Amino acid sequence: MPNQPARRSAPDGLLIAVLAAAGISVSLMQTLIIPLIPQLPTLLDTTGANASWTITATLLTGAVATPMLGRLGDMFGPKWILVLCAVLLFIGSVIAAMTTSLIPLIIGRGLQGFGAPVIPLGISVLRAALPPERVASAMGLMSASLGVGGALGLPLSAVIAEQFNWHALFWCAAALGLASGILFVLLVPDLEPVSADHRFDPVGAVTLGIGLVLLLLPISKGAMWGWTSATTLGMFAAAVATFSVFTWWQYRVPSPIVDMRTTLKRPVLLTNLASIAVGFGMFALSLVGPQLLEMPRETGFGLGQSMIATGLWMAPGGLAMMAAAPVAARVVSARGPKIVLVIGSAIIAVGYLAGTLMLGSPVGLMVLGLIVSFGVGFAFAALPALINAAVPVSETASANSINSLARSLGTSTSSAVMTAVLAQMTITFAGHALPSPAGFRTALLIAAAAAAGAALIALAIPKAPAGRDVVEEPAEALSEAAERLMSERGDLVAVELADQRP
Template identity: 55%
Template sequence: MSDALARPTGAGGSAPPRTNAVVAVLAFAGIVVSLMQTLVIPIVAELPTLLDAPASDTAWAVTATLLAAAVATPVIGRLGDMFGKRRMLLVSVVLLIVGSVVCAMADTLVPMIIGRVLQGLASGVIPLGISIMRDELPAERLASATALMSASLGVGGALGLPAAALIADNLDWHALFWVSAGLGVVALALVLALVPESRVRTGGRFDFVGAVGMAAGLVSLLLAISKGADWGWGSGTTIGLFAAAVVILLAWGWFELRTTQPLVDLRTTARRQVLVTNLASIAVGVAMFSMSLVIPQLLQLPSQTGYGLGQSMLTAGLVMAPSGLVMMVTAPVSAAVSKARGPKVTLMIGALIVAAGYGLNILLMSEVWHFVLVSCVIGAGIGFTYGSMPALIMGAVPASETAAANSLNTLMRSIGTSSASAIAGVILAQLTIDFGGIALPSENGFKVVLAVGAGAALLAFAVASFIPRQRTAGDPAPVTGGTADPAEMAAKS
C-alpha cells in the first residue's frame, strides 16, 4: 500500500499512544506562533526611537509579518501534504526561533524586519497541526482537538498582549523576542519528542510557478489593504496594487486550473462546502479583529475625553486576556455542538454570539468590567466559529489535501483581519474629536466600528446558512461533491 493511501496509525477506533500529549503539544505550538501577532504591540509607538528610523518605516515591522504569513501559510500547507506535515511543522518552528533571535539581537530597522519576516513564515503551524490531528487521532477525539487547535490562533493573540506589555514595562524590549525564541525551543523539543509523522502524503512536484504567482497576488492585495490609509486610498500606488492583485490572481487561477499538480486545487476549493466556509471565514476575521482594534484604544484613551478610561497598556491586555481563556474553554463545547448538530450549526451559533457581544459593547463601554464581559462574550463566539471551520473543511477534502485546504482557510481569516484593520482605520480617522489640539477617534467612531464588527458577524451567519448539511464534525469523509477520501477507501478495503 502506498503512503498516499496508508491509513495512519491511530486513525481507527482506538487511540494512538500519547494522544493527549500530541493534542497538547500541537495546541501549545499554535499558541506560541500566534503570540507573534501581539508581540510588538506594546512597543510599536517606541520603535522609531528604538530603531532610529521614521515611524512610516518601522510600521513594516508589523506589515512584513502579515505579508510573510499570507504567502507562507498556503505554501507550507502544500509542502506538508507532499513531504510530511510534521517535517514542515518543525521547519516552521525553526523559522520562528531564528526570526525571534534575529529580532532579539536587532538594534536597527533592517534586521528587525528580516526577523519579523521569518516569524511570519512560521504561520503554517496551526493548519499543519490540524492536519496532523486528522491523520493521527481517532474520530471521537478529532472534533474537540481540531477545535482547540483552531482556537489557539485567538488564544495566543489574547494572552500575548498582557504578557508582552508586562515584559516591555519591566525589561529591555529585546527580552520580548528572547522569550519568544525560548518558547519556540520548547515547542520544537516537544514536537520532536511527541508528535509522529503522518504517512498520508500526496507526493508529486511542487508548483513553483503557482507559488510565485500566488505570492505576488497576495502581497499586492494585502499591501494595498494594510498601507492604503497611509498612502491614500485614491493614490496611484494603492489603486495600482489593487489592480495588480486582480490581474495576477486571475492569471494565477487560470494557470492553476491547467496544471496537473497545482499549489491549490481550485476545483476542490470551489466545492460548495469549502467555498462558502472560506467566504464566511473572511467575515469572521473582520468580526474577530474589530474587538482587538476598539477595546484597547478605549481603555487607554484619556478619561478627560468622556469615554476613554485612562488605563495602561498592561491593564488593556489583562482585560483582553480572559477572552483567550474563554476560547479555549468553548472549544470542547463547540465540538459537542458540532457532533450533535453539525459544524454548520456551530458556525452560525458562534456568529450570532459574536454579533450579540458587539451589540452589548455599544451599550456598555464606560467601565473596565464592561469590556471584560464583552471580550468574553465575543471570545466565546470566536471559539465556536474557529472550532467549526476545520471540521467543515476536512468534511469536504481528501486527507491528502488537508494541510493545503486548512492553510487556505487560515489565509481567508487573515484577509478578514487585515480588512478589519483597514476599515476601522478609515472610520476612526474620519470620526474624530479635537483634544488639546490632537485629533482623537470619537466615541461615535468607535461605536461605528463595533457596529461593523456586529454586521460582519451577521454576514458570516448569513453566508454560513448556505453551507450544505454535514453528517458530523468527527467524520472526515467528504460529503459534498467530489470523490471519497482515498485514505478512507483504503482503510475499508
C-alpha cells in the same frame, strides 16, 4: 476517514502537550511586539510609518507561507515542515534580538511569520496520530492552550518590555522556537503523506505569493498611502491581474497549489466567504477595545488604563473561547457544523449590538469581549469541519490554508475599514484628533452587520454529510479559532497603532 498509520515516537499525552506548547508559542509571537510599538521609532531611529513594517512583514510572510507549507505538509508529511517552521522562527528571533537597526528587525520579524503554519500542521498531526476517541479532547486541550497563550501574551510581553531590555522579548521568542524544533524532532511521529502526488507547483507558488503581497500590502497600508493614490490603486490592479494568471495556471497544471475546482465548489466557496465576513466582524473588538481602554479619562469617555491593565481586561476573551470548545463540540455532534457557524455568527452580531451600550467602563468592554470571543470560537469551530467534509483527504491541509487566508483577508479589510471610520469620526483633544464615541459605536455596528452577513451566508451552505470529520473537528477548529483571534489582536492591532504614529 480512518486515521493514517504512523510510526509513533511519543505517548499520546506527551504529543498533545508538545503541540499545545507550540500553539502557545505561536500565539505569543503575535502579541510579542505590541508593547514596543510606541517606542520603536526612537529605538530604531526611524519614523512610525517605517517601524510599522516590523509588523507588516510578519503578516505578509505568514499569509504567503501558510498555503505553501500546508501543501508541502500534505505532500511529504507534517513533521519536517513543522521543524522547518520552528527553525525559521528561531533564526528570525535571533536576528531581531541582536539588532538595533530597522532592516534587520524587519527581516527577523518576517522570518517569525513562518511560525503561522505550525497550527494547521499541528492539527494534521493530531488528527492522524491519535486514536479517534482522543482526537476531540486533544484538540480541546490545544484550543485551551492557545487561548491561554494569546490571553497572557499582551500582559506578559508588556511586563518583559518594561522590566528588561526590549531585546529580551526576542530572546524569549528564540528560546521558544528552539525548544519547539527540538521537541518536534524528538517526539512528533513521522506520518505518511496524505497526498500521493509529490510534484510541487513552483509557478503557482510564486504567483500566489506575489498576488497575496500585492493584495494585503495596500489593504494594510492604504490608510497611510491614501486609498486613491497611484501606489494603492496600482497594487490592487496588479493583484487582480496576478490572481487571474494564478487561476488560469491552476486549472492547467497537473499538481496545483490550490485545486480551483475544489475551492469553487459551493460548500467550500460559501464557507470561505463566511470566513471573510466573520473575520471582518471579529476585528472591531481588537481595535475598539484597546483604544478605548487606553484613551485618557480627560476626553470624557476614555478609560485611562495602562497597557498591562488593558491586556488584563481583554484577556478573558481568550478564556471565553476556551469555554466555547465543549459547547461547540456537543452542538456539532448533535446538529452538524453548519448550525454552529450560524449560531456563532449570530452571537457575534448580538454582542456588538449590545456592546454599543457598554463602552463606558472597563467591565462593559470585558463583557463585550467575552460575548464576541465566545461567538468567534463558536463560529470558527465549524469552519474546518465544513471544509474537511467537502474536500478530498489529500487536500485537507491546503484547503484549510486557503480558509485561513480567507479569514486573513476579512480581518485585513476590516482593519482598513475600521481605521477609516475612526479617522473620519473624531474629536479634538490636546491638539490631536482622536476617535469619537460615535466613531466607536459605528465601528461596532459595521462589525455586527458583517457577522449577520456571515450567518446568512452560512444558511446557504449545503448540509455536511455525517462522518468523522464533522463530529471530531469542533475542538480542532477551535484551536484554529484561538490562533486567529489572538493573531488579529496582535499583529493587526499593532499595525494600526504603528501606522497612526508620525
